[in-house]
Amino acid sequence: MAHHNPWPDEGNTGHIWDEDIRELDNPPPLWWMLSFYAGFIMIVFYTLYYPTIPLTDELGGHTEGMAGWTQVNEYHEDYTVLKNWRVAKFADKEEKLASMSVTEIMADEELKSYAVATSKVLYGDYCAACHATGGAGNPNFPVLADDDWLWGGSVKQIEASLIQGRIGNMPAKGMMGNLTDQEIEDVTDYVIALSEGKGGDAAYAAGKAVYTKGMCLACHGPAGKPLAPAGAANLTDQVWRFSSDRDTVKNVIAYGVNVKKNGEYIKGTQKAVMPSFKERLPNADVNIKRLAVYVHSLGGGQ
Numbered sequence: 001m002a003h004h005n006p007w008p009d010e011g012n013t014g015h016i017w018d019e020d021i022r023e024l025d026n027p028p029p030l031w032w033m034l035s036f037y038a039g040f041i042m043i044v045f046y047t048l049y050y051p052t053i054p055l056t057d058e059l060g061g062h063t064e065g066m067a068g069w070t071q072v073n074e075y076h077e078d079y080t081v082l083k084n085w086r087v088a089k090f091a092d093k094e095e096k097l098a099s100m101s102v103t104e105i106m107a108d109e110e111l112k113s114y115a116v117a118t119s120k121v122l123y124g125d126y127c128a129a130c131h132a133t134g135g136a137g138n139p140n141f142p143v144l145a146d147d148d149w150l151w152g153g154s155v156k157q158i159e160a161s162l163i164q165g166r167i168g169n170m171p172a173k174g175m176m177g178n179l180t181d182q183e184i185e186d187v188t189d190y191v192i193a194l195s196e197g198k199g200g201d202a203a204y205a206a207g208k209a210v211y212t213k214g215m216c217l218a219c220h221g222p223a224g225k226p227l228a229p230a231g232a233a234n235l236t237d238q239v240w241r242f243s244s245d246r247d248t249v250k251n252v253i254a255y256g257v258n259v260k261k262n263g264e265y266i267k268g269t270q271k272a273v274m275p276s277f278k279e280r281l282p283n284a285d286v287n288i289k290r291l292a293v294y295v296h297s298l299g300g301g302q
Contacts, residue, residue: 090114094286102155102289112293119294122287126277127295135298140242140270145299148239152229159292161274167258168231168241168272173214174254183210188250191216194224194235195244242270 005014007022015023028036046052050065087094093114097105105111124133131137135144147153150168151161173179179187190207193199199208211217221227224235233241242248255268265271281287 097289098286102159102292105289105293106155106296112297115290115293116297119290122281122291123294126281127291130274135295142241143239144295146239148234148237149229150231150233150241153296155292155296157229158295159288162277162288162292164278165276166231166272166274168270170219170232170252170257170259172254172256172259172266172269179210179214179253183214184250184254186210187214187216188246188253191224191235191249191253192244192246195238195240197236199224199236241272 005012005016010022010024011026012022012024047063048065049067050069051062052065053063055062093111096108096111097115100108100111105115129138130141131144132141137143137145142148142150149157151157151166173187174181174184186204186207187210188207190199190204190211193201193204193207198204219226219230219232220235221232226232226234238244240249242252251268252270255266255270257270257272259266259269277288277291278284281291
């Protein structure tokens with residue numbers, strides 16, 4: 001920085017670098033000053049026109065502004081515009097969903113795609129808490145993306161499950177006293193062996209005898225596979241309603257599913273209840289069909 005000022009009449013500040021680079025002291029342009037002062041005027045305008053000043057409840061809360069504007073009101077106005085646009089744009093498809101059966105919707109590829117596309121948020125709001133994103137199933141809840149269906153996996157059967165809800169039912173073999181502790185141990189090993197394809201091995205003969213004696217075959221079928229979808233699990237695959245852990249399998253056999261005594265669940269019983277969505281879903285007649293098509297599309301529909 002120079003210690004002398006070769007341009008004393010220039011109006012610079014006296015700060016000079018590299019012999020001729022200096023800092024001038026000129027006033028800002030008029031247009032810039034006018035914009036600067038206009039900014040202060042706009043602050044006053046915004047303060048009066050929009051809700052601005054946060055006050056305590058004792059002082060009446062925040063100032064509401066002369067416009068009466070709020071973000072919530074603007075959101076509702078914009079949402080109404082969007083909703084009306086959607087209603088107008090997709091009215092024909094919504095009418096078809098309302099008038100056609102789920103089997104007819106499945107036969108119409110365009111309408112099926114529309115039902116799937118418009119079900120994702122609905123599924124997330126009402127189904128994903130139990131069945132997880134994409135139907136992967138949260139712990140102790142059914143997986144919807146496999147081919148294991150307790151009540152049937154056709155789109156019509158899925159619709160029926162959504163309308164009626166489902167309540168699992170398996171008697172407690174231990175609590176009822178029709179199986180001894182040793183028999184429960186034996187049939188537990190046999191049930192696990194069935195899932196591994198080893199049900200015919202001589203090592204599990206005792207468990208197979210208990211399976212017949214305990215009337216397990218009445219629901220699960222003579223070979224561990226139900227003859228018809230009526231809520232009973234297929235014991236010959238490796239898909240487990242609760243867990244493949246031996247203690248869990250044994251516990252289900254001993255204490256059953258949804259077993260109650262005097263109106264209360266007994267200790268140890270597994271709870272398996274799916275509510276009816278007929279009264280839960282908005283516009284249920286259409287949205288149940290929409291969800292049935294979506295669930296069927298997740299990969300496990302039959």
